[in-house]
Amino acid sequence: MQNSNLVDYLKNVLDNLPQDWIKLTTHRLDIYNEELAKTEFLEHFEKLFKxxxxxxxxxxxxxxxxxxIRLGHPLSSILEWAIAKQNNLKPEQVIGFSSKTMAILAVLRKNxxxxxxxxxxxxxxFPRYIDAGIIREVYGYDFDITHIDDKDAILNFKGSNVFINENQELGQLDWQNNIDFxxxxxxxxxxxxxxxxxxxDYVSDIQHVRRRETVAITPGDSLKALQILVGRPDExxxxxxxxDNxxxxxxxxxxxxxxxAKPLLGSCGLSVQYAIMMGLIHEAQTNYPxxxxxxxxxxxxxxxxNDQARRVxxxxxxxxxxxxxxxGDNDMVSxxxxxxxxxxxxxxxxxxxxxxPTNPRVEVPNLKDxxxxxxxxxHNPKGEQAVDPIxxxxQTFCPNYNFLGDNQILSTVETISYVSGSKFPSGGKCTAGYLVANKKAEYLLDKIETNLKLCDNEATEFQLSILxxxxxxxxxxxTAAYKNTREFVEFIKETLPSAKINFVSKDLAAMxxxxxxFxxxxxxKGDTPEERETYKRSLNKKLINRMITEIPGESKYCVSYGQLKGCYWTIPATSTQGTTKEEDKDYIARVSVSPDLDLEKHKAVFAQFVEDEIHSS
Incomplete structure (x- = not known):
């Protein structure tokens, strides 16, 4: 890296890294503006640089x-920014992936x-892990593969030229005008x-692949890459x-x-889900062409x-x-x-x-039904037996529940179960996810694993160590977190009986x-549905602000679940349901309780909120 001012500045940044930049796996909503999320951080960072x-x-x-971390985080953003500066590109024109193949698949998808x-x-x-046959047949993408001796010899191709280079010096580009990517x-x-x-015009589409089907270069790996970029030895x-891990x-x-059966481990919950989707489509195309x-x-x-399924x-x-x-009024069984x-x-x-259970209303259907x-x-219209469902x-919200074992409720249904590892499996320390199959569905794992590897979306070494x-x-x-949650829920019921709480019943908990x-x-209150909805949304925000202001060491305005400590608050309609159709969103507060928090303090602050905002109004 040649720009000495840039190198010196990056070295100083690396010496003063906030710990959250390495350890936080979910965004802090108190400093998050979704509409500006892809630009605001680097705009402010650029000013610090100047x-x-x-x-x-x-x-x-x-x-x-x-x-x-899927779409990007401080360290991956700075890595992309630094490489872009080095090559006279805009920061958004450099996009990093933990996967070796998903960047290529993103261009193929757009085209x-x-x-x-x-x-x-x-x-x-040509990279051995890029299986051209599966990409063409299962993913539906069309492309040519061309070996060249000299990039200047690239013929005038009517389409996109994607040049693939393995293990070159980080950040160094031998750019040619006839190379598009x-x-x-x-x-x-x-x-x-x-x-x-x-x-x-490809930037947004490539970023969206990274958001929905894979992850950005992880914080630890981004840090490693930045150290290499500024010439520091990897000591x-x-x-x-x-x-062993x-x-x-x-x-x-x-x-x-x-x-x-052998579980499969992915870089995040959506990486695992994408492997499931493409693996099952691969299987269906083979068996039912x-x-x-x-x-x-x-x-x-x-x-x-929701978004990924529709994208597939x-x-x-x-x-x-x-x-x-x-x-709501709909029943999963019917x-x-x-x-x-x-x-x-x-x-x-x-x-x-x-x-x-469902998210965010935490409902469990009648499992026998x-x-x-x-x-x-x-039966199909010909009178033949219809294809059984997969x-x-x-089960991210209840990863401990035994659905799939012998004689369990779903043991006779072809079932693949998966969990986002950023929740309870890792305690919020990494994003890795995993999937398992019951005995009836074991035969599906081969195709799922094939697609997980093709996308290079397997869990990293660091993620395996955390899990x-x-x-x-x-x-x-x-068990400990549920106990705290149940106690908090019962307190809210007593303190504010008019509140509607969605949480599992004691009977379901006993199961x-x-x-x-919850x-x-x-x-x-209000005279019209619109007035009542507006008032409710405002009150939700006031509650969250009260909790995070008065208990800043534990209560966070954050999207998380299964964390090791504290209590996290969010409104799913503005976070986890970001791409859901507006009419299907839930503007309710979602509260996630950990096994380790000052529950009495949370009760006291909630009680005071009720006194100030509800009883006195």
């Missing part, structure tokens, strides 16, 4: 970068919708895509016992889930799930989305029965995604459903 200001306090006061050809260029060896792949931390000025590099993680997951595929998904479930369907002609209403009857009439392949609906024999269960450390205590932490998150609808 002022040569690098104190820890100045860095800590910067607004949140992007939204999650798929633009009906534009793509040429993948390489000089030495330069992808540099690095074994230690993933890949960086550099976008030519004439292709600026502090941590060595992980990866083989992976074995421990797999053993713990099998024990917790009561399954026997002439049948349509229907992805059945609740319209108001977690926004990432948009790419493939034989894949469509069908809604599965599950919350909705499942109805939609599966409809799919049978269409003679299609049904893939159902559902959260149990759900099993009946999923296992019911149905149930894709997101190996945290998983053994997960069930114990879940093993012990989440530590949603809260505060009492409202």
């Amino acid at each position: 002022d040569n200001e690098f104190s820890r306090s100045a860095l800590e006061s910067l607004p949140t970068a992007y939204d999650y 798929h919708f633009e009906n534009k050809k793509t040429q993948l260029l390489y000089k030495d060896n 330069f992808v540099s792949i690095h074994d230690d931390f993933g890949s960086l895509i550099h976008i030519h000025n004439k292709n600026a 502090e590099s941590t060595t992980y016992s990866t083989k 992976k074995a421990k993680v797999i053993d713990n997951i099998k024990r917790i889930t009561d399954t026997t 002439n049948k349509a595929i229907k992805i059945i998904v609740p319209p108001n479930c977690y926004g990432g799930t 369907a948009a790419c493939l002609k034989n894949v469509d989305i069908m809604d599965l209403p599950v919350d 909705s499942t029965d109805m939609v599966l009857n409809h799919v049978a009439k269409l003679d299609a392949v049904p893939l159902i995604i559902a959260e149990i 759900l099993k009946t609906a999923l296992t019911k024999t149905r 149930f894709i269960l997101d 190996a450390e945290q998983l053994p205590s997960m069930n114990q932490r879940i 093993g459903f012990t989440p530590s998150v 949603s809260l609808d505060l009492p409202t």
